[in-house]
Amino acid sequence: MTKNPTVSDDLAKKFSTEKDTPYLRWVREEGLDIIGAQYVPNLRTVELKPWARRGGSGVFINHDASRTSNDCYVCAIPPGKKLEPQRQLYEEMILILDGRGATTVWNDAGKRITFEWKAGAMFAIPLNCWHQHFNGSGQEAARYVGVTNAPSVMNLYDDASFIFNTSYDFKHRFNGEPDYFTPKAEKKGFLLATNFVADAVNLPLISAKERGAGGGHIRFNMSGGMPSHISQFPVGTYKKAHCHGPSAHVIILSGEGFTLMWHEGQEPQRFDWHVGTLIVPPNRMFHQHFNTGPTPARYLAFKHEVASLRNSQGVPVAWISQRIGGDQIDYADEKSEIRSMFADALARHNMTPKMDDAYAAELTDLPPKLAQREAAE
Numbered sequence: 001m002t003k004n005p006t007v008s009d010d011l012a013k014k015f016s017t018e019k020d021t022p023y024l025r026w027v028r029e030e031g032l033d034i035i036g037a038q039y040v041p042n043l044r045t046v047e048l049k050p051w052a053r054r055g056g057s058g059v060f061i062n063h064d065a066s067r068t069s070n071d072c073y074v075c076a077i078p079p080g081k082k083l084e085p086q087r088q089l090y091e092e093m094i095l096i097l098d099g100r101g102a103t104t105v106w107n108d109a110g111k112r113i114t115f116e117w118k119a120g121a122m123f124a125i126p127l128n129c130w131h132q133h134f135n136g137s138g139q140e141a142a143r144y145v146g147v148t149n150a151p152s153v154m155n156l157y158d159d160a161s162f163i164f165n166t167s168y169d170f171k172h173r174f175n176g177e178p179d180y181f182t183p184k185a186e187k188k189g190f191l192l193a194t195n196f197v198a199d200a201v202n203l204p205l206i207s208a209k210e211r212g213a214g215g216g217h218i219r220f221n222m223s224g225g226m227p228s229h230i231s232q233f234p235v236g237t238y239k240k241a242h243c244h245g246p247s248a249h250v251i252i253l254s255g256e257g258f259t260l261m262w263h264e265g266q267e268p269q270r271f272d273w274h275v276g277t278l279i280v281p282p283n284r285m286f287h288q289h290f291n292t293g294p295t296p297a298r299y300l301a302f303k304h305e306v307a308s309l310r311n312s313q314g315v316p317v318a319w320i321s322q323r324i325g326g327d328q329i330d331y332a333d334e335k336s337e338i339r340s341m342f343a344d345a346l347a348r349h350n351m352t353p354k355m356d357d358a359y360a361a362e363l364t365d366l367p368p369k370l371a372q373r374e375a376a377e
Helices: 008-016 022-029 149-157 160-165 336-347 356-363 370-376
Strands: 049-050 056-061 072-076 092-098 099-105 113-120 122-123 130-133 142-148 215-222 230-231 251-253 257-264 269-273 284-290 298-300
Touching: 022 149, 072 130, 092 298, 130 142, 149 160, 257 336, 284 298, 284 336
Parallel strands: none
Antiparallel strands: 049 056, 056 072, 072 142, 092 122, 092 142, 099 113, 099 130, 215 230, 230 298, 251 298, 257 269, 257 284
């Protein structure tokens, strides 16, 4: 799927010692596997291995598309148990996949907060804070997915003891504020100023017509660290295609459908999804999400901001039409087979597309293509 030209074994051997990294060595030392896929059908059922150091079980998911920027891991806490405390000099955002429980966060100054969570909750671990996760059920395991920028930090310092055992409080990031993990409602544009979301599946969103088809959107920068966003689009609709840098980890929160991914000039590949699916679009690969189910489709995207390209106004280039130099493909410019493929997928559920209004709305302020503007000038 990704561009992966193959060279001779002789040339590959000359670079073999550079393929391994401190991050990859650390994962091996943890005794866990790395799933190298850009698509995982269900995070809730992916196979885990015992994780002795943490006291649970886990697996890492780290595709070549994001291997040096950020990663993803799934961890399960046994019934009635807790994970071992940990601190780290890298960012981490968490989505609870299954179960209920609590997390305690504290710093060296002794500031400590405990908050409860259940499936659908989302939060971030403040940088270098001690934290410990507890399973609130004695019968069922709790499972979560975490996205971090550990690869870049591990590869930079090549010293796990330094990364996990450095005593320093980033008090501007966390200083024991009593309402630190209390859900907030204040919004600044698309940004929701909160460090905890109790229910990401049902969180109210803001209209985002720029992404097409009457969808909703909201963004986060929890604990001052790794950005993320939630997007939703209605029944019988699909979003505009776009591309961006590596590192986005897209987790389906509700609905069913499929995603197309392709490098420019290549044929798209289809990935079907449902609740719990993970999709990791590789660097500069176009991708487009389609809702083919009977309910609105919603996803959560964790990603490291270093991969986000923005214009001089601060707008992500992935939100800007290719017609004016951005990386988003307007509906008017997509391949004709896109619409027929979508209609066929809906027909299997005795449904029809509801895209006419979106197509018409786009035409009202669609800019001329770059070539047309240049010719006019």
